[in-house]
Amino acid sequence: MTLPAQRSFSVSQITGLIKDLLEQTLPNVTVEGEISNFRPSSAGHCYFSLKDEAALLSAVMFRGRLVSLSFQLADGMKVKATGNISVYPKRGNYQLICESLEQSGEGEILAMLEKRKQKLAAMGLFEPSRKKPLPLFPSRVAVVTSPTGAAIRDILRVLSRRNAGLNLVILPAPVQGEGAGELIARRIRTANEFAMAEVIILSRGGGSLEDLLPFSEEAVVMAIADSRIPVISAVGHEIDFTLADFAADVRAPTPSAAAEMVSASRLELARSLGTIRESLREALLGRLERLRLRLAQFTPEGLERHLRFFLQPTLLRVDDARQELAGGLDALLVERRHRLQLLSEAVQAASPLAILSRGYAVVVAERTGKALLSPAGVHTEDLLRIRLHRGGLRAAVKEKQA
Numbered sequence: 001m002t003l004p005a006q007r008s009f010s011v012s013q014i015t016g017l018i019k020d021l022l023e024q025t026l027p028n029v030t031v032e033g034e035i036s037n038f039r040p041s042s043a044g045h046c047y048f049s050l051k052d053e054a055a056l057l058s059a060v061m062f063r064g065r066l067v068s069l070s071f072q073l074a075d076g077m078k079v080k081a082t083g084n085i086s087v088y089p090k091r092g093n094y095q096l097i098c099e100s101l102e103q104s105g106e107g108e109i110l111a112m113l114e115k116r117k118q119k120l121a122a123m124g125l126f127e128p129s130r131k132k133p134l135p136l137f138p139s140r141v142a143v144v145t146s147p148t149g150a151a152i153r154d155i156l157r158v159l160s161r162r163n164a165g166l167n168l169v170i171l172p173a174p175v176q177g178e179g180a181g182e183l184i185a186r187r188i189r190t191a192n193e194f195a196m197a198e199v200i201i202l203s204r205g206g207g208s209l210e211d212l213l214p215f216s217e218e219a220v221v222m223a224i225a226d227s228r229i230p231v232i233s234a235v236g237h238e239i240d241f242t243l244a245d246f247a248a249d250v251r252a253p254t255p256s257a258a259a260e261m262v263s264a265s266r267l268e269l270a271r272s273l274g275t276i277r278e279s280l281r282e283a284l285l286g287r288l289e290r291l292r293l294r295l296a297q298f299t300p301e302g303l304e305r306h307l308r309f310f311l312q313p314t315l316l317r318v319d320d321a322r323q324e325l326a327g328g329l330d331a332l333l334v335e336r337r338h339r340l341q342l343l344s345e346a347v348q349a350a351s352p353l354a355i356l357s358r359g360y361a362v363v364v365a366e367r368t369g370k371a372l373l374s375p376a377g378v379h380t381e382d383l384l385r386i387r388l389h390r391g392g393l394r395a396a397v398k399e400k401q402a
Contacts, residue, residue, distance in 0.1 A: 149205055372384070
C-alpha cells in the first residue's frame with residue numbers, strides 16, 4: 001500500500017489509512033491466547049481480550065458466529081481465534097473480528113486422554129463386572145464437589161424436593177486446576193476409610209475439556225475402582241465425558257439426575273407402598289378363604305376326635321418315658337445309697353478315733369505340741385498330754401526307756 005504524498009493528515013485520514021493497511025495486510029489470521037476481560041453484551045455479542053505473557057489484543061465475536069460454538073467462553077480459557085484484524089475508528093483501537101474459535105490444545109488433550117483410557121482399560125478398571133449396584137433407599141450420600149459450585153445447589157434442590165430426610169455429607173474439593181485430581185481421589189478414599197456414606201456422587205457442572213481434566217486423572221480413576229462404596233459420576237453436561245465416567249458404577253448425565261437416582265420420590269414411595277399393601281391384602285384374603293373352605297369340612301366333634309387320635313400316641317409315649325425315668329431314678333438312688341454306706345464305713349475304719357477305741361492312745365509333748373513317736377527329745381519331768389478313746393490324761397515323765 002502506497003501512502004499519499006502529503007505531510008499533514010486528519011485523525012480520520014490516518015485512522016482510515018491504518019485500517020486499510022491492517023485489513024489488507026492481515027485479512028485472515030489465527031491468533032492463540034488466553035481470554036481475559038470477557039464481556040457479553042445485551043445484543044448477544046461478546047467482547048474480550050486475548051493475551052499472552054507480553055501483549056494484549058482486543059477481540060469481538062458477533063452473535064451470528066457465537067451460535068456455532070460448542071463451548072462457553074470464560075476468562076482464563078485458552079483459544080485459537082481466526083478472523084480479520086480491523087480498526088474501530090471512533091475509539092482509534094484495533095481488534096480481531098473473530099469468525100471462529102476453538103479451544104487451544106484440545107486435540108492434544110483428546111489424544112492424551114485416549115492413550116490414558118486404553119492404559120486403564122487394559123488394567124480392567126472399566127470392566128462391567130466391577131460395577132456395583134446402587135442401594136435402593138440409601139440413608140447417607142456423600143458428594144465430592146466444590147461447596148460453592150452450581151452442581152451442589154442442583155443436588156440440594158432435588159434432594160429437598162424428593163426426600164428431605166436424606167443425610168447428605170459434602171466432601172469439599174476443587175473441581176478444576178492443578179492438584180484438583182489428587183484431592184478428589186483423596187476425598188473418595190476418605191469416604192471409604194470412615195464408611196461415611198452408602199453412595200458417593202462425584203460431581204461438577206459443565207466446562208471445557210481442559211476444565212474437566214481432573215476427573216480423568218489416573219489417581220481419580222484408581223480411587224473410584226478401589227471404592228467399596230458405589231460411585232455415581234455426574235461430571236459436566238450430558239455431552240461431556242471423563243474417564244471417571246467409565247470407572248464409576250453409574251454415570252449420571254447431570255448432577256440433578258444423580259440426585260434423583262439416590263432419592264426416592266415421596267409420591268413414588270406412596271404409590272409403591274399402596275400397591276404392595278393391596279397385594280398383601282388380596283393374598284391374605286385369598287388364604288383366609290381357602291382356610292375357611294377347608295375348615296367347613298369339619299364339625300367340632302370331628303375336630304375333637306381327630307385331635308385325640310393325634311395326641312394319644314404322644315401321650316402314651318410320655319407316660320412310658322415317665323415310668324421308665326422313675327424306675328431309673330429309684331435304681332440309681334439305691335446304688336448311690338449303697339456306695340455312700342461303703343464309703344462311710346471306710347472313713348470310720350480309717351478314723352483315728354476308731355483306732356483309739358481299740359486301746360491305743362495319742363501322746364503329745366506339752367512343751368512342743370508334737371505327737372511323740374519315740375522318747376527322743378523328751379526329758380525327765382516333761383509334761384505329756386495323753387488322748388484316749390474317751391477323755392485324756394496329763395502326766396509327767398519319770399523315766400525314759402529306749
